[in-house]
Every structure is written in C-alpha cells, then in structure tokens.
Amino acid sequence: MSTLESVKPLNQAIPFRNQLRTRLVFSSVALVVVSIVIVTGFTLYQVYQQSQQQSFNQLESVAQLKENQIKHWIDGANEQLSSIYSELIVDSGVPAFLKADNRQAAQADSIAGQLQHTFEALAQENDVSTRTLTEAFIYDLRGSVIASSDASAIGKVVTIQPYFQPSLTADYIQTPYYAIGSDQLNMVITHPIIDDSGTIVGVVGGRLNLNLLGSIMAERAGLGDTGETYLVSIENNYLLTPSRQSGYSLTRSYHSEGIDKALSKQNGSGIYPNYEDTPVTVLGVYHWIPELNTALLAEINEAEAQTLVTRTAALIVGLVIVLGLIAAAIGSIAATSVSRPVTQLTQAASKIAGGDRSQRVNIGTHNEIGALALAFNQMTDQLTTNIAELDTRNEELQIATARAKEAARVKGEFLANVSHELRTPLNAIIGFSDMLLMGMSGELNTKQHHKMERLKENGVRLLNLINDILDITRIEARRVEIVNKPFSPHALTERLSAQMTVLAERSALSFTTSVDPNLPETLTGDEQRIEQIVINLLSNAFKFTEVGSVSLDIWQANETWGITVTDTGRGIPPHALSFIFEEFRQVDGGFARAYKGSGLGLAITRNLVRLMDGEIRVDSELGKGSAFTVILPLLTEKPLAKVAEPVGA
Amino acid sequence: MLDWQNTATWKVLLIDDEPDNLEVVAESLEFYGMTVETAANGQIGLEKVDAFLPSLILLDLSMPVMDGWQTLRRLKSNPVTQNTPIIALSAHAIVGDEDRALNAGFDGYMTKPVSVPTLIEDLHAALKKQEKTEQ
Numbered sequence: 001m002s003t004l005e006s007v008k009p010l011n012q013a014i015p016f017r018n019q020l021r022t023r024l025v026f027s028s029v030a031l032v033v034v035s036i037v038i039v040t041g042f043t044l045y046q047v048y049q050q051s052q053q054q055s056f057n058q059l060e061s062v063a064q065l066k067e068n069q070i071k072h073w074i075d076g077a078n079e080q081l082s083s084i085y086s087e088l089i090v091d092s093g094v095p096a097f098l099k100a101d102n103r104q105a106a107q108a109d110s111i112a113g114q115l116q117h118t119f120e121a122l123a124q125e126n127d128v129s130t131r132t133l134t135e136a137f138i139y140d141l142r143g144s145v146i147a148s149s150d151a152s153a154i155g156k157v158v159t160i161q162p163y164f165q166p167s168l169t170a171d172y173i174q175t176p177y178y179a180i181g182s183d184q185l186n187m188v189i190t191h192p193i194i195d196d197s198g199t200i201v202g203v204v205g206g207r208l209n210l211n212l213l214g215s216i217m218a219e220r221a222g223l224g225d226t227g228e229t230y231l232v233s234i235e236n237n238y239l240l241t242p243s244r245q246s247g248y249s250l251t252r253s254y255h256s257e258g259i260d261k262a263l264s265k266q267n268g269s270g271i272y273p274n275y276e277d278t279p280v281t282v283l284g285v286y287h288w289i290p291e292l293n294t295a296l297l298a299e300i301n302e303a304e305a306q307t308l309v310t311r312t313a314a315l316i317v318g319l320v321i322v323l324g325l326i327a328a329a330i331g332s333i334a335a336t337s338v339s340r341p342v343t344q345l346t347q348a349a350s351k352i353a354g355g356d357r358s359q360r361v362n363i364g365t366h367n368e369i370g371a372l373a374l375a376f377n378q379m380t381d382q383l384t385t386n387i388a389e390l391d392t393r394n395e396e397l398q399i400a401t402a403r404a405k406e407a408a409r410v411k412g413e414f415l416a417n418v419s420h421e422l423r424t425p426l427n428a429i430i431g432f433s434d435m436l437l438m439g440m441s442g443e444l445n446t447k448q449h450h451k452m453e454r455l456k457e458n459g460v461r462l463l464n465l466i467n468d469i470l471d472i473t474r475i476e477a478r479r480v481e482i483v484n485k486p487f488s489p490h491a492l493t494e495r496l497s498a499q500m501t502v503l504a505e506r507s508a509l510s511f512t513t514s515v516d517p518n519l520p521e522t523l524t525g526d527e528q529r530i531e532q533i534v535i536n537l538l539s540n541a542f543k544f545t546e547v548g549s550v551s552l553d554i555w556q557a558n559e560t561w562g563i564t565v566t567d568t569g570r571g572i573p574p575h576a577l578s579f580i581f582e583e584f585r586q587v588d589g590g591f592a593r594a595y596k597g598s599g600l601g602l603a604i605t606r607n608l609v610r611l612m613d614g615e616i617r618v619d620s621e622l623g624k625g626s627a628f629t630v631i632l633p634l635l636t637e638k639p640l641a642k643v644a645e646p647v648g649a
Numbered sequence: 650m651l652d653w654q655n656t657a658t659w660k661v662l663l664i665d666d667e668p669d670n671l672e673v674v675a676e677s678l679e680f681y682g683m684t685v686e687t688a689a690n691g692q693i694g695l696e697k698v699d700a701f702l703p704s705l706i707l708l709d710l711s712m713p714v715m716d717g718w719q720t721l722r723r724l725k726s727n728p729v730t731q732n733t734p735i736i737a738l739s740a741h742a743i744v745g746d747e748d749r750a751l752n753a754g755f756d757g758y759m760t761k762p763v764s765v766p767t768l769i770e771d772l773h774a775a776l777k778k779q780e781k782t783e784q
Contacts, residue, residue, distance in 0.1 A: 420742075423760070434766060
C-alpha cells in the first residue's frame, strides 16, 4: 500500500525503545512481573522457612526414634544378660566356683555347658531381630574366661580389654571398640558376679550384636532420597555404622559441624557442610548418646529439603512467564489502540504536509485520541480555508505584480518611443542649425548667426532634458546597474580637469583640482557613473558661479573616499537645502529660466550616489558659495600576489 | 581601410527613411569631401552596393520595407560589403540598444541627433569603441 510506504520512514525514524508500543508493553509486563515477584517472594520465603522447619522436625523425630531404638537395644541386651545372670549364676554355684582356690575341671565344664544351654535357650526365645547378644561369657577376677557360649573363647584372658578394669566394680557398658589385633568392632556389657557375702568374685559379660545397631541406623524411613543417620564414636571420630556412600570406611576420622558439636555433648540442629570429601550442604540434627559415647546424626541434603521451595519457585517462574506474555499481549492490544490512531494522524499529517489537504482522520473512538482527531480535522479544515484564502490573495498579488510589471514595461517602452520620436526631429533641428552655422548654405549675418545659435542651443537643451528624463526614470525603476570595475581616480580627475578647463576659460573663473596622495592608484567602482556625478556637480558649480573659483578635490578618509566640489557662487538659501535634491526643484522659478537646467541633475546625482552605497551632502552660505561632497565606500581590489603568497615565505 | 587623414577618398552609403536625416547627414558628409550615396530603406541600399562599392555604411535601424537589422545580415553576407565597416545610426538611445546592435554585428553605434561639427571624430570614436570591445 502506498499509504503505508509513505509513512514508513516516520516509523523507522522512531527508535524501537522510544516507540509508544514498546513502552506500553514494557510497562504492563513490568507491572505484572513486579507484583508477582513481590507477592510470591514473600510466599516463597514463608514456604522456605516452613519447609526447613518441617525438615528439621522430621529429622528430629527420626533421630529421637533411633535414639530410643538404640536405648531399647541396650536395654534388651541388659535384660538378656540379667536373665542369664539370674538363671545361671544365682542357682549354679558359680560364685563358689570362682572363689574356690582349686577349681574342678568337671565343674568348669558343667558351668560352660549350662551357660551354653541358657544362651541357646534365650536365643530360641528371641527371633533373629531381637537376638541382641552374640556371645555370653564369664571371667574371674584375674580375667581368665572360665565359660563362654563360644567354646573357643574359654581359657582366654581379657585383662587387656578396655572393659576389664571397670567391669570389676560395677555394671559397665563398654562402648564399641576395636579389640587389639582385630578389625572387628566390638561392644560389651558386663555385670559383676556377687557372692552371698556381697563380694565381687567374677564378671558375666555379653557381646552385643552390632549388626542390629547397623540395621537400626540403616533404616531410612522418613529420610527421603538423600537422608541418612549414622553414629560417630568419640574415639578417634570413627564411624560406628557404615556410611550410605561407598568409599567411606569406618576407621577414619570424620568431622563436620554436627559431628563436632554432638561429640562435645551437645544436642541440636543446623545447616552445615557434611563429612564427605566434597562436602554437601545438609540439614542436620545431632544427638549425644551417653550410653554409647557416640554422636547420632540425622541429615538430609539441603537441596532435597528445599525441593518444595524449588518446585514452587519453578512454578512461579513459569507463572511469571505466562502472565508476562499475557500482559505483553494485553499491553500490545492497548498500545495498538493508542498507536494506530496516532499513526493514522501522523500519516494524515504527512500527507497534508505533502500538499494533500483533503486528508481527514476517522478514528471512530470517543476518547481523548478521538478528541485529538476531531481537533486535528478542524485544524485541517481551518488550514485549508486559510490556505485557500492565501492562495486567492497570492493570485491577486501575482496579478497585481504582473500588472505593475506590465505597466512598468509599457512605461519604459513609451519612454523609449518618446525618446526615439523626439530625437528624430531634433536631429533635423540641430543638424540643420549646425549646417547653417558652419556656413554650408552660405555665410550668415550676425543677427542670423545669433538666432541660429539660440535655435541650436535650445535644441541641445531639449535633448539634454530628454536624456535626464530617461536617466531618472531608469534610476527610479532600479534599472541602472552599477558595474564595479577597477579604475584610476587620478586619470579620471585629469580627464575631467581637461574638459572643465574650457568651461572655466569661457567663464573667466579659476579652476583647480587636487587629489589626495594617499588615495590608491586603483579603486573599484563604476567609473562612468562617477564621472557623470562629477560632471553634474561641476556643471552646476560653473552654472551658478559668476566670479571667483571652482575647485574639485578628491580625498580619502579611513574606509571612504570622496569628491568635493566647491564654488564661490551665490549659494543656496537655508530653506532650500532640504529639497534641492528633489526632481524638478530649483531654488526658485527665476533660476530655472536664468540657468536653463532641467532640474534633474542633482536628483540623478543623489540617486546614483545612493545606488553606490554612498551619500551626498551640501554646505552652503548665501552669497558666498556652496560645497557639495560625495562620500563613497573605499573599494579596492585585493592584490592577487598577496593571496598567492605562501605562508612563512 | 578608411583614410582618416583624407576623408575625400571615402565612399559612404547612407540608408535612412527620414528625408530630413538623409539631407542633414549626407550634406554634412559631402561637406567633409566624401562621396555619398543615399537609400530610403535597406532594400534600395542593397541594390546600390554592387555598383557603388562603399567604404563605409551608415545604417538606420527602424525603416519600412527592410529594417536595419535584416539589411545588416544581408550586407555582412555579401562578398562586396562583408568587410565594409557598418555603423548603426539610430535615435534609439536607451541603455542596451548599443550593446544589442554591436552584438548583432554592427561595427559601431551612433545616436541621433548627430553633431555636425564633430561628425568625423564621432565616427572615429564609434568604430574605435567596437575595436576596443572586440579585443
């Protein structure tokens, strides 16, 4: 469409980011996005807090549960050991045996058999998951094992085991340890064996099933995908139960904020990097378990704990994008509803500017833009009316101008014809006068000669009048062109001086000329017109001076130069000074008759001087003389050599 | 070539429709010793050149039958007169008239009325002026 093309450059001229559409769309999108981000930001923070708290609560209950299970496990071991003690030792005379100086080998076998039997009976009562003890054994105060559910242990000495000394005085729980020369983790609980008199005579011990402890810790209910619970011993910070991750052996020192705090006997929770070689940030709950001298830790990866937050955030981002797009669409529609009429207005304005004033805008809405369009149309109507009026006036003016030009042309033509038609008979009048005066038709007597001279002189006067009238008409019509060319003022003065000397001699006046020596050799100006001016002034001076002198002075002052013609004539009365430069005005009618001027010389002179951007002045004193001064701008041609001269030469 | 020292050797053809002008100019030229032939318009003038062989032609511009402009063209294309100086002698004295004539091929321009006492000098000046312009 051609209309679109004509407006295209306008659209291109507006940078994208400045376009109304861009701004409206951006604004609406920003409005939606900012409000959603603010509202959901708060919500998300709440969710984050809550989900964190929830994670901690869950970890805490898991830790609590496991702590209880561990205690229950130890209680179970104690219970089993107690039942062995009561069944075996109270009735069987074990204390007596232990006290005896000479122990009967048979009795030893009997005790061992009974222990074995009791242990197995106990094992029968419990299923695998509750078989807390893996071995029961009895040793005397010297540490010699006299009976054991594990026959191979009988006769071994336990004095070097860590539990031995504490076990001789009270119930003791030996927390997990590595027996010397073994990589097997052990845990032992002991009861002292007391005889009737209340003396400790030996110890009964039970080795705990650490696999059960492992099972407890490996149970991952409530821990999600990344959660784990584990025990860290105060001894060397070793792990007591295996890590979920492979490659982390039990017998390494492990540290983390949770481990260290729990091992300093604190309970609590926190977010910290875990024990792994490349630590992962976890939410952790840590408990100190005094029964085991061990730290219990329940941890879950922060990332998993924050899954809800992450998902919610992702959901919100999606929501923001969707709502942003909706907002962009709504903004775009809104922008179009504004920018389309604006574009229409712009197109119409462009076309009107291009000269098509029939353009009107039809928006069809009654909002502010509709009002603008209405005002625009009214303005265009008014504009069209005004332009039509202007056009009419222009036409009238053109017609008037053409008429004036035509009138001027007709006037010029008329003057040219008048001049031509007057000159033709003047040629005969002056020509025949000349011929008679020259005696071509025979000698004239004095009277005839005089009258013939009057005839010729009046013919010449008529001719001069015609010339002056033509001149002033041309000057007033601005048809005189000032042609500036270089000329020599000195040569001009000499020429004029020669011409005027004849006049001076005839009228017996002294005539002097002077040229300022500072005046340049060459000036720029219209030599012919300047000569005409000087001749006019000198002619007047000679005409109106009867005795004395006439002088011509060419002078220079700053940016001007000038011509002054001074005479000792009858002078000009003050009241006449204001009008002597007007056409056909002489000081009085008598003058014109006496001096035979056309009355146009000074008017022509003043007009010529004005055309040359100069001025003319007159100083006069009645009866003493007059001085006419012409002041012209000093124009000189710049010498070419100066322009061509190289800089620094 | 015109001999300015001896005007009696000149043969002047004067073409003008005004009998008074013809009389004034022709008699004045004869007064200076020249041989003068007159013609009342360009047509008659052209008919006379072959027999007369002028050394100078004075030509009015506004004439019936054949005006000065057309006559000039004919004279300049005629082998007999193509090198003969032709001066326009006209009562047209408006600025531009002279330039127009010189551009058309005239060798000089003189305005009427003529001045009989200075006629020879004026003729000389008119021709000189054109020489100057041509340089």
